Amino acid sequence: MKALPLHWDPLAATGLGLAVFLTVLVAVGWFRLRKRGQGSPRREGEETERWAVPELGTHEQARGRSIFHRWDPRIKIASLVFFAFCAASVDQLGVACVCCAISCAALLTAGTPLGFAAKRIAAMAGFLAMFFVVMPLTVPVLPGDEVVQLGEAGWIQLNLRGFSVAALVAAKALSVALLMEPLFRTCTFARTVNALARMGLPESLCHMLLIMYRYVFVFRHEISRLWVGMGVRGFRPGTNRRSFHALGNFLGMLFVRSLERTERVYEAMLCRGYSGRFPVREGFHARPKDWALGACWIALSMGVLILDGWAVPVLFR
Amino acid sequence: MHISDGVLPTQVALTCFALSAGCVAVSLKKTHSEDLPKVAVMTSAFFVASLVHVPLGPTSVHLLLPGLVGIFLGWSSFLAIFLGLVLQCLLFQFGGLTALGANGLMMGLPAWLAAAVFHGFRDASSRTRLLAGAVVSGGGVVVAALILAVLLATGGEDFAGVAKLALAAHVPVVVLEAVITGFVLAFVDRVKPELLGRSPWRSEAR
Amino acid sequence: MHLQAIPCPIRTVSTPSVFRLEGVDYVYPNGRQALRHIDLSIHEGERIAVLGHNGSGKTTLARVLSGLAPPTQGRVLFQGDPLSRERLEDLRQRVGFLFQDPDDQLFCPTVLDDVLFGLLNFQVPPKEAEERARKALAAMGLEAEAHRAPHHLSYGQRKRAALAAILALEPDVLILDEPTANMDPTSEALLSKVLKDYPGTLICISHDILFLYGLCTRAVVLQAGGIHHDTSFERLISHRASLQEHGLDFTFRFQCCNGNGSHEHGRRHRAIPTSPELISEQGACGPDRRLVGALPKRGSKVHPGSAQGFFLEMLGFSYAYGDGTVALENVSFQVGRGERLALVGPNGAGKSTLAACLAGIRWGTGQYLLDGRKVEGAFRRNLWRHVGLVFQDSADQMVCSRCGDEVAFGLRNLGWPESRIRKKVQAMLHWAGLEGFEDRVPQHLSGGERKRLALAAVLAMEPEVLILDEPTAGLDPQTEQKLLQLLDEVEATLVLISHDVCFVSMLTDRTLLMHRGRIVDDLPTGKFLVDRNLHSLYGLDFTYYNRCCREIQDLQEDHRTNAVTETADLR
Incomplete structure (x- = not known):
């Protein structure tokens, strides 16, 4: 059996790191849910709790005082969706991690219950886990790839680049999913x-x-x-x-x-x-502050794209 | 299975959005404006139905239902499916925000296809109709899986393996969906045949 | 042509007419004729009760009046003009229609949005609309719920919200379809008060004669789509024969509500030595297991605390919902085998939750013993073999497309052989008075038939404990009476959840009074019924009903003596 290579591709390493991070995050989310369940009498296996549908933006949730709650929903949706598209089109794992961090920061700023975010991640977990399992086994071997051979005659070939591709997908999915909470749970x-209707x-x-x-x-x-x-x-x-x-x-x-x-x-x-x-009674009026915040997010998104397309490849390669 | 964010290349995601928007527009145009609230209520029923997990050996799968939506809603089905996916994305994160267009195509096109094929059997005997419905809905899943595989494969050679696996994973779902749709149609045929016949508020597929 | 049993008084109404129906027919697209040649005029300020069997066309009539169903034949005149397109819009603004299911009428994200929907559609300026909406909500006691989503409200609250949405439009005519079905007493009392204060024309469809009494002055009875009687309400209810004819005879209720509601223990010695059908049926399904199990006769009922021990026992049982709301708190009680128990209490007291815990659907902390065995793990998963539950809405229990399959559903899950199932299905359908219904579609049955089918489907499984959640909700009096007879034959340990004093007194021996998740009293039913302090303490106002019953009884008494003299005169 061939020994594990001592020096790893830094990208693959980050990929593995992110995989661990993701698993931990899901585990923490799961644990939190479990723990809440234990405080009150046990409810597992409850027939009536089946198919619970989470609520999005109740009156209570919309009462928060964070910057996302006060933002004009139209500009909020436009700029955050733009960011989501930018984050989803990133090609460098490092930049994707930056996007993740930005989304995390947004989530924490919005102060929405973390349980909801954990549930979102749990919902994607199956699909993303499939990537982590399948990609290393099926990604075609390109020159420069690290390949780990397991088993007697090396019948299992793990291409470490597969991990990094899976990690990239996971990081991108995560950064959009985390953004959903500040995007949609901060007003009714x-x-x-x-707001969507007003946007066309x-x-x-x-x-x-x-x-x-x-x-x-x-x-x-x-x-x-x-x-x-x-x-x-x-x-x-x-x-x-x-x-x-x-x-x-x-x-x-x-x-x-x-x-x-x-x-x-x-x-x-x-x-x-x-x-x-339908009668519409809600009016929207955007203040300069809202526009400024929107501009900041657009700038941030552009920054991410520039970082991804130019800065990282040029400066770090 | 829904595509999550970050899988598809941006150009593909955006193209899918554009195509989906076109299909939604067609679907909207083919639905009478007074029927829209009714389609909405029906769509929430489909949404809830798609939450039901069907046990399959040691695991369970949830139904995709594109065929059934097509059979019941005809031209409006694309609209219904797209809105259902929007809600699923907003509430559960099943399918990503940026992949909405792709997911819409993946489920909406088979629904239209199913509607068109089933339309040919509307006047058939109830037994033939049931069989046709079951086959059509199984076929709907096959088409959905094919579209999924094609979309995944647009990500480049790296994604070919995942695409094949996704295709394979749909095989049991096809069978299950066909069987359950058969039973659903049998039930509806007895209890409320109007739902399968020409209902006044449903625009016909072709 | 039916000879009117009640002489129809020539009403002299001076107020202008709101509606005039001239020879109205309505045929559904599927060919079913729902209304036949209806001639009816409704005058301003009238209060009309629309009565009749299920499927007699009452709801269709309401839909015609509210402009939802254009008549197939005949004319509808609204305030003297035939209904044209422009007139229709005007009519919609002036006629409010409260549907039976409030969920159909609350289609907006919040209650306030729903109330505003109509106002804004009718071009009320937004500021004024909001004011009127809030006022309407306050009148129905829902100020605090304005921004809540409808699905967070209780059924009674939702119904009140739907009514608020209609009353905010200040309609001239109010049409109500079964306003009291499934309502809790608090909501019902509020509804009754609001309707009494309502100044316009009122058209109320209901089976609930006691609710209509004192509210309506005119009664229109429909049968098979035609108007059968059109008379004053008092006259109708004093005429027992015609009440009976339309399944509205609720006089069986007087047995429990007479005078101050003293509990007749006569029912206890009711002749329950199983009827002949039952005996033959027991033979059919084997000598060892009977319809209700080999239970001691009711005479030899095990009393709590007797040496034989308890059959069902709950000790320190608590339950909290996911959001932390405590639904049951330290509930402890014992029930002997074959005992009949009522769970009574205001809405939100935790009755239904307790029932769900007893059936093993919900699970809290504490001990629950059935037949001396601790309910947990595998035994809890198999609790359905011992405990049967009949829901409030029997439509929720129908999942098959044939009545026969419906009854067989549980038996197949029990793993009975097909031949035995077939026999049992026959026997149970016969017992429930549903012979020949095997191939009928459960969803096409009337409410009463469906209830009996649900009961048969549960009892077919021979449960040792039967839990009934509001069995009388939405049934007409005749069906109620039939149900009462059927339930009286059941020998399983019975837990009855009901707002209906009559059912409680007739079926049960013992009453548990619940309040805010606790059992606050446990006393014999007879004692409970006469204890007015308890009623007022927990918002269970039965005295009003008792008074109504007494008054109606007096009316019928008067009528009987009058009738004798009248017939004598005729000769």
Whole structure:
């Protein structure tokens, strides 16, 4: 068996480091959630808590006093989304880490509960973990790559460059995911959507989003009641025909009920004078401060791009 | 499976956004304006349905449902799927913000395809219709997986392995989706056949 | 043509007419005729109760009146003019329609947005709109919830919010579809007060005669889409025969509510020695296991503290929701085998949570013993074999497309052989009065039939404990009575959660009074019913109902004597 190479590609090393960091972050998030659960009576395996849908920007959450809360939502969305695109198009791992750090700082400044951010990371974890496992095994070997051979006859070849590619993807995904919290949890969902409408998204789409957001919670309660109803009569899902049949009925029931509801909701809207438009009552006014903050973020994004495209390759290579 | 941020090259992500926006516009145009609230309510039902995990051996998978959305919503399905993905991204981070366009294409195009194919069977006997629905929704997942693989592969040679794996991972989902859709359609056919027939508020696919 | 049993008084109404329906028919797109030749005029300031069986066209009538369903035939005149497109908009502004399910009417992200929706649509200036919205919310006791999302509100609160959204528009006509279904007493009392103060025309669809009593003055009874009676409300309720005809005879309730609500223990000696059908059915499913298990006869009921021990026992049980809200706090009680127990208390007292814990759906801290065995681990996962739960809304329990499958669902999970399941399904459907329903679609049944189906589906599994959550919610009196008879035959240990005093008194022997997650009293049902201090202490006002019952009874008494003289006169 060949010994591990003593000197590693610095990028691969950073990649591994980031992988560890990511794992730790998810673990910490998970631990925090667990710990909160232990404070109150145990709730694991609770049928009624299934399919919990997190809320985005409740009235309470929007009351925070951070710089993100006070920012005009239109400029906030525009500049942060621009940053997200810049962060996602970075090619250097180091720069991606810088983006991550910026997002982390934004998250901490916004002061939104970290549990939500942890959940977001946990949601991506599976997809990203796949990269960490698959990439080192499948990335084609280019000249200059470190290859570690494991096993008797070296039948497992780990290309360390794979780690660095996976780490790059993870870092980019992380920097956007962390930014979602300051972006969307710092004002009410309705206000966010109204801001989107003001920014040129078709109004009809915005209204649909608002209605969807409302009925997701209604239907979630509906299916958890149905699920409990099946559970108390002994239904335990498994991989067999009967389970699939029951699940099909269960989903069918959801669709049938929602179809019936669509008509009633529409009629309720008609009754209260709906004529194809939702009334908008919220006004936005951007102060110079908002514009300045936006400009700062745009500058930061451009800075990241410049760093990525010119500074790092030229100065450090 | 949804593509997260940072996987696709920026040009690809932006192109997908543009294409998705075009498709959403078409979908919006083909839907009567008075039907939009109804499509929204129906979309939240699909959103919730996609949270349901189906046990598969030792693990569980969640359904993708592009076929079923297409069957129920016709032309409006792209719109529904895109909005569903927006909400999923905002609430759960399933699929990234910058990859929304790509995810929209990946799920929306199969939905339209399913709608078009299923449309041919609307007047068939209920048994044929069920079978067609099951096959169509299984096919929808296949198409979604193919689009996913193609999109992943645009990242360069490095991503070819991941693309192949993603394709392989969808095989059990295809079967599961077809079977469950079959049962869903059978249920709906008995309880509320209007949902499968020509409903007055649904614009027809082609 | 039906001969009107009640002489229809010629009403002389001086106020102008709001609605005039002339020969209105309504046929659904699927061909079902919901309304047949309706002629009706409604005058300003009238208070009309619309009554009738499920599916008799009441809701359709309301939809026609609110301009949602244009009649297939005939004319609708609103304030003298036929409904045109322009008139329709005016009508929508003046007619408020409260739907049965508040979730249909609350489609905005916050309650305040919902109330503002209508106001802003009707071009009320934003400032004034906000003021009116807040006033409407305050009137329904929801000032504090203005910025909350509807799904954070309780059902009663949501219903009140939906009404606030309508009342903010200050409509001239208010149409209510089953306003009291599933409501808690506090919300109902508030609703009743608001409606009594409402100055406009009121049209109220309801089964709840006691709620309508004192609110409505005119009664319109629909049957199979046609108007069957159109008379004064008092006349209708004093005429027992026609009430019975329309499934509205609630006089069985008088047995428990007579006078000061003294608890008749007569029901205890009810002839429960199983009816012939039951015996044959027990034979069908094997001699060892019966419908309700081999339980001691109710006469030999084990009393708490007797030597035989308790069947179900909870010790120091607590439960808190994810957000830290304590729902149950140190709950301890014992139940003997076959005992019948009522859980009573104001909304949010933790009754439903306790039921969910008993069924093993929710799990807190503390001890829960069933039949002497500690409920935990595998036993908790298998609790469904012993404990049956019937939900408030039986539609939540229907997951099959055939009634037969619905009953068989639990049995298949129990792993019974198909032949035995088939027999049991037959027997249970027969027991519930649903013979021949195997192939019907549960979702197409009426509310009462569905409730009985849900009950049959749960009881088919032969649970030792049966938990019923608000079994009477949304049922018409006739169905309630049928349900009462069915439940009386059940011999499993019964835990009944209800706001309905009548059911509590008729079915249970013992009442646990809950308040804020604690059991504050545990006393025999008879004693509970007469203890007015307890009622007022915990906001359970039954005395009003008792008074209504008494008054209605008197009316019927009067009518009976009158009728005798009338018939004599006729001859």
